[in-house]
Amino acid sequence: MQNPERVELVRLRLGLTKIGFAQALGIDRKTLQRFDDGSDLSQAVLDRLCRLSGYPEDFFLKRSLEYPNRDGVSFRSLRSLTAGARDAALAAGALAFELDDWICDRFELPAHSLPQVNNASPGEAAAAVRSFWGIGERPISNMINLLEARGVRVFSLAEETRHLDAYSFWRNEKPYVFLNTAKTAEHSRFDAAHELGHLVMHRHTGSGHKSAEDEANAFASAFLMPPADLLAHVPRVRCLDDLIVGKKRWRVSVAALNYALHKIGVISDWHYRSYYIELNKLGRHIEPNGIEPESSQVWAKVLTALWRDGITLRHISAELSIPDRELSSLLFGIAAPASSPVNSRELRVVK
Template sequence: MSKYESGQLHLLPDTDLAGEELGGAFDSARLTQARRLSGLTKKAIADQIGVSAVAVGQWESGTAKPRPDNIDALAQALDIPVTFLAAGRPYARLDAADAHFRSLRRTPASQRDKAIAFTEQIWELTHALEKRVRFPAVDLPGFTAGEVQQTDFPNDPVVAAQALRHHWGLGTGRIGRMVRTMEQHGIVVTLVPFAGPETKNIDAFSTSKLPRPIVVLTPNRADDVYRHRFSAAHELGHLLLHGDCQPGDTQQEREADMFAAEFLTPSEEITPILPPRLDFKKLGELSVQWGVSVDSLLRRCREVGTVSEASYRRSHQRLTTLRSSGLFVHESVQGYPGEVPALLRSAFEMAEKSGLSHKKLATELRITLPRLRLLLGQGDTRPELTLV
């Protein structure tokens, strides 16, 4: 079912290898990636397949190779095709320090590892699709093929937000489709439960260390479209301002928030129309008009001095009461065109017209069909049957 030519593994499209056929093509880095995607420790994997954790560590470090029966057991335990563990395909490796995680303390190391491995897979999918479909060019000042270089572009977050609006020709009004705007300028954005139920514990994050900038938005924020839009703008700020990642750094997080606020609600436009005193009715109207949360507008009121610090703190208590009464309820992104990522899904659909299939692409990436659909944002949309 397989042949070696010039050191490269050639696979028949509708088959998978057994462990004995993988032979010398075993890639230790792919084992680490697969284990991180599963969220399992070395010991947990070792216990499942009946070896020692030391052995798994040696396989991942490359100091020893697993026997064919161990390879088969690894693939079964990790829910991957045996071919996933083979060398010979593009692999962009990331470190946890290469991504902007909002809060390291709230994101356990195992979940960060899973998030990083997911992002690596997103790049591989993007790379495979770009061989068939021309993506929008990356238009992010200072970004070139995985590096953000110092340019004459402003590094002050507020001025940078204003400059990027001008650079992208967005004017000064509401940004109607935040996520789509980012995709139109070559940024890959995803919104899938890549870590299962644990995804809700991971904040949005981003990286500029790959050939395309990638922003990962998480579904726990997708039930509030305005929070979702702010998260997207926040990560855009990181990509533009912070080529040197310092995950969890309070200063970088503060600057990304300042960028997002200015990008979504330019101060010159929003300041004159903010209410001179705390007026939730007016703030609600502005929220809908600008596509930002009332919470964000309250922060704007504090910044320009229309409410005092004490009034600002009390306003959140009042806002909580109003929400419990059915006012200012959160709305899902699903009802807002342009806020659900579509770049990867649309690229696949275009390639599909030229003969690409889910099965062919999954074979190329050496992943399962369910995994491919997850990466493409084509999750199971069927309603769940509940029996009572």
């Protein structure tokens, strides 16, 4: 029997309204409603759905998927996020659960070591997490790898919308972060630190209150650019070029560095606004001297280990009945090696 909830997930991933979805399938709204109420789609309509979505027929015959709990999800840029983009991202989360559970049946991934920091300012919370992890005040070379080493599941999103940056939540004592790879690398690093702030500061209080986003932003700034390290390496700023050169140490955007130095008093109000105006003239989506995007080490190791056992992303796709393009978009586009795999009997445990 066809599962209406799985058909609905595909509609959300396609970003279509119910009316647009029915039109794309060549049926009227009432036919789609009857399907939602328990009637099966005809084989002809099901075939059109498979062609439209790229999902195999088997996908629509399986049990319902688990979605991230909306009440527990922290969305960055929530105020400007459309319902369609939000729902498509949550549907991607449901697919990620399927993939993550499949991987966890075969691999032992790192358990999380995230402290919970309550009743502290964002700056204090950032310092507490750095202290708990023993990383002092040195710059963080790779945010994704740092999170993964502490047991955070980091997935990518290939959502073509400027309004969706990232989101995070807890599931079965596991922290999850989803990052939109359409952003600049500097933007994505800040997003990752921002979501870490939600995970450690707002797990029990929720992130729905008005100050939550500001708190997560302040956490990310202090976590990526500890104030003492900023003062030690950028005691003064004479022009925008000083910011462009200085940002390399912390691998952040010029705008983020401008904000952080203004907050600790290195940059005056007037210069802060002047540099912001200069940056806008360059283009809001252009980052001077941009860095290379970060990627996942954990998923690269998992895919490599599977490849050695003759299992490719296409095999996983067939087993889960999820198009490999969807899986690839969740795994930072990481592909298995191009040459033919060598078979072996046991999968390696990733530690």
